[in-house]
Amino acid sequence: MAESDASQASRRKVEGEAALVRGLRSHEPEACSEFYDRFASRIHRFAASLLPGDAELAEEMVVQTLADAVRDVARFNPRRSTLSAWLYGIARRRIQAELRRRKRLKAVPESAQIPLESIAEQPDAQDMASSLAARLDAQRTVAALTGMLSTLEMEVLTLHCVDEMSLKEIGQAVGRSERAVHSLLCRARSKARERLAPDER
Amino acid sequence: MNDERFHENIAQAIEEATPPLSDNVKERALAAMTRTRPVRWRPRLRFAAVGLAAVVALIGIGFVPFPGGKAPGAWNRVLAAAERMDSVHVAAFGWEKDKDGNRAEYFHDFWASKDTFARREFWKDGELWRLLILGHGRSLRYDADSRKADESYWPPAPAADALKQPWHKAWEWWQALAVGPHPSSYDERGWSLIERRETTLWGGSVDILEAELAVPSQDSGKIPKFKRRWEIDPSTDLPVSIDEYTFEDQRWVKTYWTQRIEWNVDVPESLRTFEIPPGTTLTRYTYWKQNADNVVATARNAQWQVVLRGLEADRYGRLYIGYSVRHISDGNASPDVKTAPEDVFAVGDTGGTYERHRGDESLGRHWTTRLDPQAAPGREATPRTVTLYFFPRGRGFPDLDQVVTLPDIPPPPQQDTDDVWSKYKEVIKY
Numbered sequence: 234m235a236e237s238d239a240s241q242a243s244r245r246k247v248e249g250e251a252a253l254v255r256g257l258r259s260h261e262p263e264a265c266s267e268f269y270d271r272f273a274s275r276i277h278r279f280a281a282s283l284l285p286g287d288a289e290l291a292e293e294m295v296v297q298t299l300a301d302a303v304r305d306v307a308r309f310n311p312r313r314s315t316l317s318a319w320l321y322g323i324a325r326r327r328i329q330a331e332l333r334r335r336k337r338l339k340a341v342p343e344s345a346q347i348p349l350e351s352i353a354e355q356p357d358a359q360d361m362a363s364s365l366a367a368r369l370d371a372q373r374t375v376a377a378l379t380g381m382l383s384t385l386e387m388e389v390l391t392l393h394c395v396d397e398m399s400l401k402e403i404g405q406a407v408g409r410s411e412r413a414v415h416s417l418l419c420r421a422r423s424k425a426r427e428r429l430a431p432d433e434r
Numbered sequence: 435m436n437d438e439r440f441h442e443n444i445a446q447a448i449e450e451a452t453p454p455l456s457d458n459v460k461e462r463a464l465a466a467m468t469r470t471r472p473v474r475w476r477p478r479l480r481f482a483a484v485g486l487a488a489v490v491a492l493i494g495i496g497f498v499p500f501p502g503g504k505a506p507g508a509w510n511r512v513l514a515a516a517e518r519m520d521s522v523h524v525a526a527f528g529w530e531k532d533k534d535g536n537r538a539e540y541f542h543d544f545w546a547s548k549d550t551f552a553r554r555e556f557w558k559d560g561e562l563w564r565l566l567i568l569g570h571g572r573s574l575r576y577d578a579d580s581r582k583a584d585e586s587y588w589p590p591a592p593a594a595d596a597l598k599q600p601w602h603k604a605w606e607w608w609q610a611l612a613v614g615p616h617p618s619s620y621d622e623r624g625w626s627l628i629e630r631r632e633t634t635l636w637g638g639s640v641d642i643l644e645a646e647l648a649v650p651s652q653d654s655g656k657i658p659k660f661k662r663r664w665e666i667d668p669s670t671d672l673p674v675s676i677d678e679y680t681f682e683d684q685r686w687v688k689t690y691w692t693q694r695i696e697w698n699v700d701v702p703e704s705l706r707t708f709e710i711p712p713g714t715t716l717t718r719y720t721y722w723k724q725n726a727d728n729v730v731a732t733a734r735n736a737q738w739q740v741v742l743r744g745l746e747a748d749r750y751g752r753l754y755i756g757y758s759v760r761h762i763s764d765g766n767a768s769p770d771v772k773t774a775p776e777d778v779f780a781v782g783d784t785g786g787t788y789e790r791h792r793g794d795e796s797l798g799r800h801w802t803t804r805l806d807p808q809a810a811p812g813r814e815a816t817p818r819t820v821t822l823y824f825f826p827r828g829r830g831f832p833d834l835d836q837v838v839t840l841p842d843i844p845p846p847p848q849q850d851t852d853d854v855w856s857k858y859k860e861v862i863k864y
Contacts, residue, residue, distance in 0.1 A: 281452040300466035371450035
């Protein structure tokens, strides 16, 4: 019975994606809006993890990725990959192009830091300062990971940990086999552990 | 920390590090998506296009020629193949420097057929520039620059003579299609001939003949001067293109190139005539039209046969002779003579001689010459013999095989004219 429910849910998901793709191909505004709502934040996280601290650029990657997807939606083939894997593939190509252009970012850029003066002007300055401090810590962690891992390893790690994508889906997104993705993931995990949890060795 | 926990930590770090999307991002994204129109993607068409481009590239590479070794005997095969043809038409372009040193391009249209007819036309700026018509015992030349034309007659060669020598017609082709001497005399005249073959991946091949003239330089080397290049179709042994080059500023410059060569074409009858343009001065020479069949005297030795066709004298006693020369080959007279008599003189009854006044005028194997008496005034002699030397006199007494003497020639009638040739010349103003 549970199996049947899962199968029905999977079919509903596929049918929903197909309807969305049809809407995008017809250039329907509602479909574009739904597309944004469904994928923008996920692409943003992905972009932010690979471009740590550069929020403006991460947002720009979201805009460009979605626009590229709408332009090339005719190329999407559901028999080859899921919609999200295909979309991540577009995003990573965009981000890699940007990384090649700007060189790899290994630290939190100054542009990403919020001036202390602006914090004092906020209505709840203390809470905001606390929140920003936590974010900056996280950004440093992500920046450390980005500096330590290869771009491909970071992509695989992000897609697996944050988006909980299967190895197969990740493979579709990064153009690797499941076995290669598994190997990449193990390697990324091993490297990251050395950095994030040295005491557990 | 197990993998699951570790993954949660990573996810948390990434989520915390990701700031919320700005308020205007959705608006920007929707605007970008709306601006972008979906591209109609046709992967099959793309693959077809890529495949087609690859096929075209492969075919193109397949046609690139590369050296395929030597092609010994190619030139002889070309002559033999040309001999089997009945007619040829060549359309070509070339250029030459005008008097101001500027390049002037011309179009060359050439027709020839096995009955010894040939017509050359040169066109410049859409206007007929030069013309030459040969055949049937007549030649007609026209030059638009000088507004002059000349028409000459010569004794037509008996068809049987042409048939005796299988290369005779090929020699006509050679004269028509080539510049420079016959390859048989290349070595002595500073020419070289390369016969090689080029092939392609698709199995196509072409024979290349390159004749090059080099002249000795002061530093004992040789300077290339002129080059002619034929491309020969090995399946027919016939030329498919002819190019000419001159060596200028340390490089070869193409000066002539064929547009097409057609063999066994129908030569239009209209090409055999030419209407002299108004304003042209035509000079017509009729000596051989009137004297071709005369036989005044004949003589021969082991190598040469000479027929005296005309013998006349002007008021000063100068002799005007016309004669035909044939080389004896294997006991038969050849229709072709490529060696001019080195000297011609006559001897009179008192021992005085008549020496050649000026260079012989040749029409193939037929010659005209004026001989002037060398005796002192008052000792004029009546000519009795005419002797032709086919070997330079300066090298000592020539071998008897190289001397032909016409004995007992009849006394020529003395005419009341300063120049006997003038009665065979007409000048017509069109």
